[in-house]
Amino acid sequence: MAQAAAAQAGLEAAVVAASSKAGDTVADRTDNVISTRNLVRTYEVGEHLVKALRGVNLDVARGEFLSVTGPSGSGKSTFMHIVGCLAKPTSGQYFLDGEDVSQMSKNELAAVRNTKIGFVFQGFNLLSRTSALDNVELPLLYGGSTLKTADRHRRAKDMLAAVGLADRASHHPNQLSGGQQQRVAIARALVNEPSIILADEPTGNLDTRTSIEVMGLFQRLNMERGITVVLITHEHDIAEYGTRIVAFRDGLVVTDRPVTRRRAAADELAALPVEAEAV
Amino acid sequence: MGVLMVLRVALKALARNKMRTALTMLGMIIGVAAVITMVALGTGAQSSIETQIQAAGTNMIMVSAGNFMSGGVRSGQGNASTLTPEDAMAIQEVQGVQYLAPGVSTRGQVVAGNLNWGTQIQGTDVDLPLIRSWPATAGAFFGPADVASAAKVAVLGSVVHEQLFGADVDPVGQIIRINNQPFTVTGVMSSKGQSGMGQDQDDVVYVPYTTVMKKLRGITYVQNITVSAASAGDTAATADRIATLLRTRHQILDASEDDFMVRTMEEMASVRVQATETMTALLASIAGVSLLVGGIGIMNIMLVSVTERTREIGLRLAIGARGRDVLLQFLVEAIVLSLVGGSIGIALGLGLSEGVTLWMSWPTKVSPQAVAVAFVFAAITGVFFGFYPARKAAALDPIDALRFE
Ligand SMILES: Nc1ncnc2c1ncn2[C@@H]1O[C@H](COP(=O)(O)OP(=O)(O)OP(=O)(O)O)[C@@H](O)[C@H]1O
Numbered sequence: 001m002a003q004a005a006a007a008q009a010g011l012e013a014a015v016v017a018a019s020s021k022a023g024d025t026v027a028d029r030t031d032n033v034i035s036t037r038n039l040v041r042t043y044e045v046g047e048h049l050v051k052a053l054r055g056v057n058l059d060v061a062r063g064e065f066l067s068v069t070g071p072s073g074s075g076k077s078t079f080m081h082i083v084g085c086l087a088k089p090t091s092g093q094y095f096l097d098g099e100d101v102s103q104m105s106k107n108e109l110a111a112v113r114n115t116k117i118g119f120v121f122q123g124f125n126l127l128s129r130t131s132a133l134d135n136v137e138l139p140l141l142y143g144g145s146t147l148k149t150a151d152r153h154r155r156a157k158d159m160l161a162a163v164g165l166a167d168r169a170s171h172h173p174n175q176l177s178g179g180q181q182q183r184v185a186i187a188r189a190l191v192n193e194p195s196i197i198l199a200d201e202p203t204g205n206l207d208t209r210t211s212i213e214v215m216g217l218f219q220r221l222n223m224e225r226g227i228t229v230v231l232i233t234h235e236h237d238i239a240e241y242g243t244r245i246v247a248f249r250d251g252l253v254v255t256d257r258p259v260t261r262r263r264a265a266a267d268e269l270a271a272l273p274v275e276a277e278a279v
Numbered sequence: 280m281g282v283l284m285v286l287r288v289a290l291k292a293l294a295r296n297k298m299r300t301a302l303t304m305l306g307m308i309i310g311v312a313a314v315i316t317m318v319a320l321g322t323g324a325q326s327s328i329e330t331q332i333q334a335a336g337t338n339m340i341m342v343s344a345g346n347f348m349s350g351g352v353r354s355g356q357g358n359a360s361t362l363t364p365e366d367a368m369a370i371q372e373v374q375g376v377q378y379l380a381p382g383v384s385t386r387g388q389v390v391a392g393n394l395n396w397g398t399q400i401q402g403t404d405v406d407l408p409l410i411r412s413w414p415a416t417a418g419a420f421f422g423p424a425d426v427a428s429a430a431k432v433a434v435l436g437s438v439v440h441e442q443l444f445g446a447d448v449d450p451v452g453q454i455i456r457i458n459n460q461p462f463t464v465t466g467v468m469s470s471k472g473q474s475g476m477g478q479d480q481d482d483v484v485y486v487p488y489t490t491v492m493k494k495l496r497g498i499t500y501v502q503n504i505t506v507s508a509a510s511a512g513d514t515a516a517t518a519d520r521i522a523t524l525l526r527t528r529h530q531i532l533d534a535s536e537d538d539f540m541v542r543t544m545e546e547m548a549s550v551r552v553q554a555t556e557t558m559t560a561l562l563a564s565i566a567g568v569s570l571l572v573g574g575i576g577i578m579n580i581m582l583v584s585v586t587e588r589t590r591e592i593g594l595r596l597a598i599g600a601r602g603r604d605v606l607l608q609f610l611v612e613a614i615v616l617s618l619v620g621g622s623i624g625i626a627l628g629l630g631l632s633e634g635v636t637l638w639m640s641w642p643t644k645v646s647p648q649a650v651a652v653a654f655v656f657a658a659i660t661g662v663f664f665g666f667y668p669a670r671k672a673a674a675l676d677p678i679d680a681l682r683f684e
């Protein structure tokens with residue numbers, strides 16, 4: 001019942017967010033975890049000017065589970081990288097928790113990336129020749145964390161267990177399947193208990209069952225801990241696990257709608273026939 | 280990030296890329312070890328010559344017959360018949376002269392019992408042991424009476440002693456035959472090794488110079504006269520006075536060339552010192568080249584891995600490392616690499632130097648400057664090429680670093 005209420009709250013927030021327009025007051029924006037205004041990103045490729053983002057206005061409320069869809073090359077990843085403080089917009093503004101990101105120093109941005117944001121890359125970006133455990137532990141080394149070595153290990157282990165990879169802790173990325181690498185990347189994004197999870201096609205390499213499991217993990221974090229999730233996917237059924245779906249095309253948000261019949265991963269998983277787990 | 284953590288992360292990164300780590304270190308090890316060994320060889324040769332010159336006595340003057348410096352008809356040094364025992368007697372009176380010994384030599388076959396040995400038969404005078412500060416170990420050097428009477432007495436160099444009698448046998452009083460004439464052994468010289476001029480000074484038999492002149496060669500001249508000056512500081516002046524005297528005695532006009540040569544030990548040795556200095560410089564430049572090659576090796580390996588490392592930096596930045604966390608990691612990596620590689624290089628260089636002396640009996644002397652220069656150069660190369668690309672990468676946006684290729 002509580003879950004349904006949270007989902008309902010998220011839904012309402014989404015509706016509010018969807019109705020907000022450029023030129024809102026700062027007070028409005030502070031209600032949103034993520035708030036972008038006229039976000040433009042261009043790339044110079046030789047003589048060409050590639051416009052990856054042409055003025056994106058998007059607000060994401062705290063506790064929302066936003067699915068971002070759109071065709072390949074529409075600017076989804078570019079948008080995510082800016083939201084994740086991994087790249088800077090060419091112009092426009094981005095407020096994170098009401099704070100103008102362009103005013104932050106490099107070190108402040110590093111701290112934000114370390115503690116506030118958990119980023120799951122489209123291409124995993126795991127450290128090669130390094131065990132899954134060490135990969136997951138990596139964010140714990142930075143940001144002035146005072147955790148003891150043993151505590152770091154334990155948290156990384158717990159996180160790996162949460163994504164179903166407890167028995168692969170000592171394996172290197174090249175000894176893991178694509179889906180397993182994906183899950184290590186997810187565990188790494190979650191290990192520092194961020195308040196925002198940004199996941200760029202996290203189920204791209206996963207089979208149906210594992211996809212549902214990962215979505216279940218995200219939904220649980222979203223509903224139980226109120227963590228804001230932004231998820232990029234090009235699969236419409238995966239997008240339905242969110243509370244709201246926006247679609248990108250040619251660097252702009254073209255549709256923005258709440259999810260009316262949200263899928264619940266936990267229920268689906270329970271309904272799935274039990275099969276020998278091929279981890 | 281604490282220092283300990285940085286060190287741990289850096290060591291892990293080095294362990295992750297064992298091949299790269301090993302190859303980088305190899306460049307340093309080879310460069311540093313080569314410089315140390317080569318310079319040690321050169322310096323060793325140089326200092327051993329200097330020691331020999333000191334031992335030979337800096338107050339020594341060699342007067343030799345003939346003048347190989349002269350143009351026209353070249354009478355080989357010592358083959359001219361221009362120096363006589365009377366010249367020697369006159370030189371004895373020159374101011375500053377302490378001891379002198381006329382010298383005349385021949386090669387001869389020496390026989391003792393059923394053993395024989397071809398060697399240098401050196402005719403000399405009683406003062407030779409004083410001039411060379413070179414005592415006999417057994418028996419005694421021959422005396423003035425032997426010289427006056429051209430007696431058939433012989434003093435053996437240690438090599439000849441060993442070859443004819445064996446090192447344990449005391450040959451004093453034994454008869455040996457030199458070119459079929461019987462000589463009585465009166466003594467054995469202590470071992471002295473190579474001379475400043477590069478001859479084995481122990482493979483020789485000393486007999487009175489009069490004996491060589493009259494009994495072995497049948498000549499009336501001597502080949503050279505070895506003189507020692509009373510004081511080392513007066514050597515050059517004494518040499519000049521001897522030259523003046525001989526010019527008068529030989530009636531040589533100012534414009535014409537001398538028929539003799541007077542050289543101090545120092546003059547003669549300086550030629551060899553110069554030669555070894557050239558050799559040292561040559562060795563050092565070869566070593567310098569290998570250091571450079573090592574440096575380029577380090578550079579190559581560092582640059583080749585830049586893509587991978589830039590991605591690593593991008594990833595670390597992306598998950599929340601600050602620029603300085605990453606830079607510190609790379610700096611520590613480079614320093615650890617340089618310290619370990621350089622230290623192994625130093626150890627290897629010292630070992631090789633020692634080994635060369637031990638197994639090839641070439642003198643070596645490790646030069647602390649060479650060690651320092653080699654180490655510092657290797658360390659700077661390692662740190663620069665490890666750190667500089669990292670600095671560039673850390674300045675990028677994380678996503679750009681992640682996508683770097
Ligand atoms: N570093 C870059 N340099 C030049 N152009 C780039 C760069 N990154 C992205 N682009 C361009 O920007 C546009 C948007 O790229 P982006 O990666 O955001 O697309 P996407 O929506 O994530 O696509 P996909 O679904 O295939 O991942 C593309 O046209 C792409 O070619």
Ligand SMILES: [Mg+2]
Pocket residue numbers: 076077078122200
């Ligand atoms: Mg993408």
